[in-house]
Amino acid sequence: xxxxxxxxxxxxxxxxxxxxxxxxxxxxxxxxxxxxxxxxxxxxxxxxxxxxxxxxxxxxxxxxxxxxxxxxxxxxxxxxxxxxxxxxxxxxxxxxxxxxxxxxxxxxxxxxxxxxxxxxxxxxxxxxxxxxxxxxxxxxxxxxxxxxxxxxxxxxxxxxxxxxxxxxxxxxxxxxxxxxxxxxxxxxxxxxxxx
Numbered sequence: 001x002x003x004x005x006x007x008x009x010x011x012x013x014x015x016x017x018x019x020x021x022x023x024x025x026x027x028x029x030x031x032x033x034x035x036x037x038x039x040x041x042x043x044x045x046x047x048x049x050x051x052x053x054x055x056x057x058x059x060x061x062x063x064x065x066x067x068x069x070x071x072x073x074x075x076x077x078x079x080x081x082x083x084x085x086x087x088x089x090x091x092x093x094x095x096x097x098x099x100x101x102x103x104x105x106x107x108x109x110x111x112x113x114x115x116x117x118x119x120x121x122x123x124x125x126x127x128x129x130x131x132x133x134x135x136x137x138x139x140x141x142x143x144x145x146x147x148x149x150x151x152x153x154x155x156x157x158x159x160x161x162x163x164x165x166x167x168x169x170x171x172x173x174x175x176x177x178x179x180x181x182x183x184x185x186x187x188x189x190x191x192x193x194x195x
Contacts, residue, residue: 162187163187166183166184169183
């Protein structure tokens with residue numbers, strides 16, 4: 001706000017104070033002694049003083065309101081910024097508990113999901129291990145059966161060869177009963193060895 005111009009009463013008071021001050025200064029300068037009074041010098045001094053006072057008042061009337069306004073604006077800006085900061089801080093305080101709760105909920109969900117994935121993986125690995133064991137046992141059983149079949153086939157072939165050999169030997173020789181029995185015993189013994 002601009003300063004109001006002084007009223008006549010204000011100017012009169014200012015002039016009175018200045019006149020009294022000037023008289024006091026003159027009396028002090030004269031050391032209390034009577035000095036020759038020069039009216040022109042006194043008027044010149046008073047005129048200069050009044051001009052200086054008016055100029056000072058005009059300058060202050062123009063500059064001081066601007067300075068005060070700038071200062072007032074800075075203070076208001078600081079107050080506004082502080083209030084905005086307080087509002088922002090309150091908003092953050094109000095938002096943080098839900099965010100913290102959401103974060104804790106997300107962490108709990110992640111932990112639960114990780115536990116579920118571990119359990120699923122353990123079950124899957126156990127199932128795969130069981131299936132692998134079943135396949136290994138089935139393969140081993142198949143190999144044993146094949147080996148047994150091969151052994152039986154080999155045994156049959158050996159028995160057939162021995163039977164043919166014995167028959168050829170019997171046919172080649174006219175054998176007595178004792179010889180035939182000895183050949184049969186040898187045949188049975190060899191078959192037993194093959195088993």
